[in-house]
Amino acid sequence: MTATAKKKRRKPPLGIVTRPGSSLQNKTGAWGILRPIFDWEKCTGCNTCESICPDGCIRHLEKKQYEVDMEYCKGCGMCAAACPFDAITMEEEHR
Amino acid sequence: MRKMIEGSRAVAEAVGLCRPDVISAYPITPQTHIVEELSQMVADGDVDAEYVRVESEHSAASVCLGAVAAGSRAYSATTSQGLMLMAEVLYNIAGMRLPLVITGVNRALSAPLSIWNDHQDTLALRDTGWLQLYAENSQEVLDMHIQAYKIAEDDRVLLPLMIGMDGYVLTHTYESVDVPTQEEVDAFLPRYDPLYKLDPEDPYTLGAFADPSLYQEMRYEIQRDALRSKEVVKEVARDFQAAFGRWMGDVVEPYMCDDAETIYIGLGTVVGTLKDWVDVRREQGDKVGALKLRCFRPFPNDELREALGNAKQVVVIEKAVSVGGYGIAAAEVRGALYGQPKTPPVVCAMTGLGGRDVTYEVLDEIQKRTEAGETDFFAGLRTELLEAS
Numbered sequence: 001m002t003a004t005a006k007k008k009r010r011k012p013p014l015g016i017v018t019r020p021g022s023s024l025q026n027k028t029g030a031w032g033i034l035r036p037i038f039d040w041e042k043c044t045g046c047n048t049c050e051s052i053c054p055d056g057c058i059r060h061l062e063k064k065q066y067e068v069d070m071e072y073c074k075g076c077g078m079c080a081a082a083c084p085f086d087a088i089t090m091e092e093e094h095r
Numbered sequence: 096m097r098k099m100i101e102g103s104r105a106v107a108e109a110v111g112l113c114r115p116d117v118i119s120a121y122p123i124t125p126q127t128h129i130v131e132e133l134s135q136m137v138a139d140g141d142v143d144a145e146y147v148r149v150e151s152e153h154s155a156a157s158v159c160l161g162a163v164a165a166g167s168r169a170y171s172a173t174t175s176q177g178l179m180l181m182a183e184v185l186y187n188i189a190g191m192r193l194p195l196v197i198t199g200v201n202r203a204l205s206a207p208l209s210i211w212n213d214h215q216d217t218l219a220l221r222d223t224g225w226l227q228l229y230a231e232n233s234q235e236v237l238d239m240h241i242q243a244y245k246i247a248e249d250d251r252v253l254l255p256l257m258i259g260m261d262g263y264v265l266t267h268t269y270e271s272v273d274v275p276t277q278e279e280v281d282a283f284l285p286r287y288d289p290l291y292k293l294d295p296e297d298p299y300t301l302g303a304f305a306d307p308s309l310y311q312e313m314r315y316e317i318q319r320d321a322l323r324s325k326e327v328v329k330e331v332a333r334d335f336q337a338a339f340g341r342w343m344g345d346v347v348e349p350y351m352c353d354d355a356e357t358i359y360i361g362l363g364t365v366v367g368t369l370k371d372w373v374d375v376r377r378e379q380g381d382k383v384g385a386l387k388l389r390c391f392r393p394f395p396n397d398e399l400r401e402a403l404g405n406a407k408q409v410v411v412i413e414k415a416v417s418v419g420g421y422g423i424a425a426a427e428v429r430g431a432l433y434g435q436p437k438t439p440p441v442v443c444a445m446t447g448l449g450g451r452d453v454t455y456e457v458l459d460e461i462q463k464r465t466e467a468g469e470t471d472f473f474a475g476l477r478t479e480l481l482e483a484s
Contacts, residue, residue: 015305016192017300020298
């Protein structure tokens with residue numbers, strides 16, 4: 001079909017999000033009351049925490065160094081539960 | 096080409112001619128030969144589709160949701176309890192505006208367990224946002240599947256469509272049907288050209304979270320487009336007639352209604368019986384007509400007002416009961432006629448549940464009781480089984 005023959009089409013209906021990534025606008029970090037604390041002596045850099053975080057807010061910086069984005073971390077504790085070396089503990093967060 | 100085939104086979108051939116990319120179904124009871132035939136056609140290389148067998152109807156609907164979201168044409172069929180299990184996903188498919196087509200084979204719901212025909216299953220899903228068409232015979236159900244994709248995929252619609260097909264009466268009955276060629280169907284139904292699809296190169300989000308500032312507008316658009324789709328249903332029926340030379344109605348099909356004093360309304364195969372019965376009653380001098388409610392969603396309010404306006408009485412032959420209320424179709428017909436200058440009384444005759452045959456005798460009983468002034472009743476009841484009240 002040539003460009004000229006192509007008929008004009010409607011805009012996608014409401015609910016079809018054409019600019020993905022907009023969930024980043026909703027900062028969910030304030031939902032939680034716990035935060036993960038890393039014990040760098042025990043951490044081996046295995047990446048289990050990074051891959052299991054449901055919000056993708058644990059970032060691997062270098063071999064045994066991780067950063068948690070507290071603007072989105074809800075404190076669910078999955079990283080602490082999954083860590084094979086018990087290197088993560090959940091602590092109460094006071095705001 | 097004319098073929099003498101089972102109704103399920105007719106649907107399978109029609110779906111195959113529509114060139115689906117993905118077919119997903121749960122193969123065990125409650126199911127029909129439709130997906131069995133399609134699996135054979137895919138295995139034989141006659142239909143070039145991905146056939147995904149799944150562990151439940153909920154999963155079958157979910158696979159189809161994903162397939163259409165990714166830009167493919169998809170198909171599934173189920174019935175009765177299987178359709179109920181799909182329900183949660185069906186709302187999502189409509190909400191994500193995905194033009195999936197499924198065959199909702201009409202069978203009774205449990206309990207008690209029944210595998211026979213009535214309309215309780217698909218009519219229970221009338222509020223999902225799916226369009227609903229109901230077929231009278233094998234040729235119509237074949238043609239309707241080819242029309243269905245064209246309706247659902249139209250930019251003005253973008254809503255899924257469910258075809259109601261009477262279990263056993265149609266699915267397991269052999270009739271002579273005209274099966275179009277692949278070239279004819281290709282000319283009528285182009286490949287699906289999605290307005291949007293899940294594509295990493297051009298990302299979209301479907302089914303996102305909507306807070307109270309957004310949700311109502313999305314529902315408004317679904318309702319607006321569902322109402323507008325009525326014109327598309329009519330247009331596609333006309334285009335189909337031009338291409339294939341067959342016409343079985345668009346949103347309704349009146350039969351001998353012009354001078355009819357009493358008009359009998361039905362959905363699906365019972366309309367065939369009604370038309371023959373009308374011929375018989377006409378020979379006896381009764382001014383009766385029949386009307387096929389071919390499209391239930393969107394509901395043809397205006398067309399019913401026009402077709403029924405001059406009748407003295409309307410009788411809905413009802414194969415589904417909104418328990419504690421009335422028959423489901425009768426309530427809608429009453430709603431369509433309410434407040435009109437000439438509003439004929441609408442009788443609700445509930446019958447044909449769980450595969451009970453709707454025979455001339457049952458229709459005679461309905462006519463007699465209607466003339467006696469009854470308005471909401473079960474017809475064809477075996478009263479000897481009922482506890483005396």
